[in-house]
Amino acid sequence: MPDTPRNEQTLAAPAAAESPPPLVWANVLMFALSFAGALILVPWYGLTHGFSPAAWAACVLLAGANGMAVTAGYHRLWAHRTYDAHWSLRLLYLFFGTMALQNSVFAWCSGHRTHHLHVDDVDRDPYSARRGFWFSHIGWMLREYASGRPDFSNIPDLKRDPMLAFQHRYYVPLAVALNIGLPLLLGILSHDVWGMLILAGVLRLVWSHHITFFINSLAHMWGSRPYTDENTARDNPVIAVVTYGEGYHNFHHIFAHDYRNGVRWWQWDPTKWLIAGLQVVGLTRRLKRTPVFQIQRALLAMQFTRARERLASNRHAGRSHLEQLRARVAHEYESFLAALADWSRVKDQWLGEKKRAVSEHWEQLQLQARLREIERRLSRQLRRMRILQAQLA
Numbered sequence: 031m032p033d034t035p036r037n038e039q040t041l042a043a044p045a046a047a048e049s050p051p052p053l054v055w056a057n058v059l060m061f062a063l064s065f066a067g068a069l070i071l072v073p074w075y076g077l078t079h080g081f082s083p084a085a086w087a088a089c090v091l092l093a094g095a096n097g098m099a100v101t102a103g104y105h106r107l108w109a110h111r112t113y114d115a116h117w118s119l120r121l122l123y124l125f126f127g128t129m130a131l132q133n134s135v136f137a138w139c140s141g142h143r144t145h146h147l148h149v150d151d152v153d154r155d156p157y158s159a160r161r162g163f164w165f166s167h168i169g170w171m172l173r174e175y176a177s178g179r180p181d182f183s184n185i186p187d188l189k190r191d192p193m194l195a196f197q198h199r200y201y202v203p204l205a206v207a208l209n210i211g212l213p214l215l216l217g218i219l220s221h222d223v224w225g226m227l228i229l230a231g232v233l234r235l236v237w238s239h240h241i242t243f244f245i246n247s248l249a250h251m252w253g254s255r256p257y258t259d260e261n262t263a264r265d266n267p268v269i270a271v272v273t274y275g276e277g278y279h280n281f282h283h284i285f286a287h288d289y290r291n292g293v294r295w296w297q298w299d300p301t302k303w304l305i306a307g308l309q310v311v312g313l314t315r316r317l318k319r320t321p322v323f324q325i326q327r328a329l330l331a332m333q334f335t336r337a338r339e340r341l342a343s344n345r346h347a348g349r350s351h352l353e354q355l356r357a358r359v360a361h362e363y364e365s366f367l368a369a370l371a372d373w374s375r376v377k378d379q380w381l382g383e384k385k386r387a388v389s390e391h392w393e394q395l396q397l398q399a400r401l402r403e404i405e406r407r408l409s410r411q412l413r414r415m416r417i418l419q420a421q422l423a
């Protein structure tokens with residue numbers, strides 16, 4: 031993939047304002063040929079020869095392994111360092127992540143960290159959704175855009191990892207060997223060489239590519255923004271189902287250090303279940319979670335923003351009804367601010383107690399209980415605000 035443009039000549043010679051940057055032919059050909067291959071070869075071979083169950087099984091399992099290696103490995107482990115992983119797990123991520131053909135960990139994570147830092151900036155976000163669906167989905171990899179210029183100064187931690195340096199150095203031969211060699215080997219073993227090459231090779235690659243690309247395109251366009259409206263990232267359970275949980279992108283952009291994207295226990299996020307499950311057997315550790323209070327504060331702040339917008343634009347409700355709703359929102363907002371003040375006071379007290387070695391354990395427990403109580407207060411308020419929001423709609 032995503033051989034992100036690395037031609038240094040273009041850096042020295044800026045293109046004329048009107049003409050688009052030069053094409054990255056390796057990427058154009060790879061995306062076009064694999065897409066055409068999947069579109070033509072799969073139905074043709076399926077109708078004329080038929081595929082073996084082994085080829086279908088390999089296609090589905092490898093697509094899953096590629097996808098999860100990108101979401102759990104490239105994204106949540108290396109780009110955001112949301113947990114630590116045993117070397118054997120990192121090796122597996124590298125194996126299947128290389129096969130996903132989305133460039134080396136260095137290039138992927140460097141671009142992704144820039145995406146978070148400059149999200150939506152048309153000049154600096156490498157896949158800014160403000161430049162449209164096509165650009166954020168795949169277009170950004172097809173030309174040598176200035177916004178996609180590789181700059182590894184934001185991955186000093188990754189550059190120290192010899193395993194990642196090896197993958198970056200030998201990326202092309204490794205990626206070719208895994209994309210052609212592995213399906214070929216599986217085809218020989220299952221006596222279905224062509225079927226395996228077409229399904230586990232081509233179809234698997236195209237499917238896993240576009241699934242990942244949807245996170246940069248659709249997940250910045252389609253869905254809700256419950257945590258923040260400061261960027262285009264959306265929460266969308268439908269996208270989450272096909273992207274192994276990455277569809278909860280609004281949460282992810284505000285709390286990128288959290289190993290979960292679907293933060294509620296019922297939200298479909300197989301990547302978080304994998305990471306948490308592997309903790310039980312000791313393969314992952316130090317999983318980072320956003321404190322409940324911070325999540326509630328973000329949710330409520332958005333509720334108040336929405337309520338104010340609705341109050342300002344509501345033309346249907348009668349004047350006195352509107353005044354009544356406005357007063358209720360103002361009252362809720364006051365109690366929200368009071369809860370925030372209480373929280374920081376109790377938290378300071380608790381941190382102070384923790385520092386004092388003489389402090390009694392029960393005192394700390396009491397303070398913790400008070401913090402939990404404030405969280406419950408905020409939960410109740412969140413429910414009230416949702417009801418109020420419905421009345422404002």
Ligand SMILES: [Zn+2]
Nearest residue numbers: 245246263279
């Ligand atoms: Zn994003």
Ligand SMILES: [Zn+2]
Nearest residue numbers: 105142282286
């Ligand atoms: Zn991210």
